Amino acid sequence: MKLKLILNLLLVLSISAFAQTSTQQSQTVPAWAKESPEQKWKRMEWWREARFGMFIHWGLYSVPARHEWVQSREKIPVEGYQKYFEAFNPDLYNPKDWAQKAKNAGMKYVVITAKHHEGFCLWDTKYSDFKATNTAAKRDLLKPLVDAFRAEGIRIGFYYSLIDWHHPEFTIDRAHPLRDNKDARSDKRDMSKYRTYMRNQLTELLTQFGQIDQLFLDYSYPGENGKGHADWDSEGLLRLVRKLQPQIIVDDRLDLYHTSWGWDYKTPEQFMPQEWPKVDGVKVPWETCQTFSGSWGYNRDEYTWKSPQQLTAMLSEVVSKGGNLLLNVGPTARGEFDSRANERLAAIGHWMKYNSRSIYGCTEAPPEFKKPDNCFLTYNPSTRRLYVHVLEWPFKSLHLKGYKGLVKYVQLLSDGSEIKFRENIAPGSHTTETTGDNDIMLELPVQKPEGAIPVIEIILK
Ligand code: GLC
Helix, strand or coil, rough: CHHHCCCCCCHHHHHHHHHHHHHCHHHHHCCCCCCHHHHHHHHHHHHHHHEEEEEEECCCCHHCCEEEHHHHHCCCCCHHHHHHHCCCCCCCCCHHHHHHHHHCCCCCCEEEEEEECCCCCCCCCCCCHHHHHCCCCCCCHHHHHHHHHHCCCCCHHHHEEEECCCCCCCCCCCCCCCCCCCCCCHHHHHHHHHHHHHHHHHHHHHCCCCCCCCEECCCCCCCCCCCCCHHCCCHHHHHHHHHCCCEEECCCCCCCCCCCCCCCCCCCCCCCCCCEEECCECCCCEEEEEECCCCCCEEEECCCCCHHHHHHHHHHHHHCCCCCCEEEEECCCCCCCHHHHHHHHHHHHHHHHHHHCCCCCCEEEECCCCCCEEEEEEEECCCCCEEECCCCCCEEEEEECCCCCCEEEEECCCCCCCCCCCCCCCCCCCCCCCCCCCCCCCCCCCCCCCCCCCCEEHHHC
């Protein structure tokens, strides 16, 4: 009972911590961005519960198949890139199959690159000819994807690149493919026209595809010869976005970190934060995006693929630190997930089938529950169940320090079989095994149970 009170108190505290970040600079919050902490908490509820989403990077860069930054890395001018537009022919594209695979992997939302830095648009935009309808695909590729994922009950997010290496008015900066081209001059380019283009395109994306749940705007690189909020008119863009889709969840890459209202969540990319990320000392919503291999776009010759075991551990770790995992697939130019991606999605799906209870709706465990060695801990505040994700299966016993008196029942999550536990173990003639005053010891089977990472479910008193 007392524990229940403490846990409820912790929940209230976490909402108010959330509140703190939202009110830090309340004086400067523009009227259109005003929202109470409780409203924001509610708006982000589905996302917090979901914990696991699929990122999809698909565009013309899947044709050269050597990273989605190929145009910048190899300094390819627009005319040189045209050959990929001409070669792009996704004859095997079947978004229903993608949606099925995401669903089977246990993913609850998708974020698809409507437009990446190369400027190519997957939908039938009115404002550019550089779009799917003008390729051999001869159709809008975004709409059927949205429909297919929605049909599987998966929420829809759009990635929209702020950067655009195709647009003639996008000024040449330090990342631009023409950065070293002496004849290419920014003074002939007019960013205000590009800003209008972005507004028009975002209006299309946020009015023609039904409810859009998440928006990933990518990205700012302020400083010398870079671009930041003034170049994008970030405030104006965000205002438009919130007007068109008030419930939408927006990332933090608009370069509005100096405000409390210019972002919904942090986006650590391609690394694992050591702990729950904080802003001004307060834990904030976060989602890490990760690749299978290292490239976001399909990369034929990339061999640093993470193993299914590593990916599963990554999901457990992210949730144990209160975050979301957005795991990326880079489909091929013909429109398929390649076998390496399929294998991994299936393996994660198998694990999720038995262990998703330790992921959905879960978060970091309350501080009184310390994680044992070689384990991650997740916790569901609604059911008040604790999950021990065991990375390295120990021999027979697992000691849980400080858990004495708090535990009602313990079971293996995968098959619902009881795991006995003991308190007050004193050394005997054959053993030196003991439990400390506040500890308990789980009696584990000698053999590691089937599955990448066995999870032990603890039902608290
Ligand atoms: C970076 C890269 C981009 C990728 C993104 C994913 O911003 O520029 O290629 O789409 O990260 O978060």
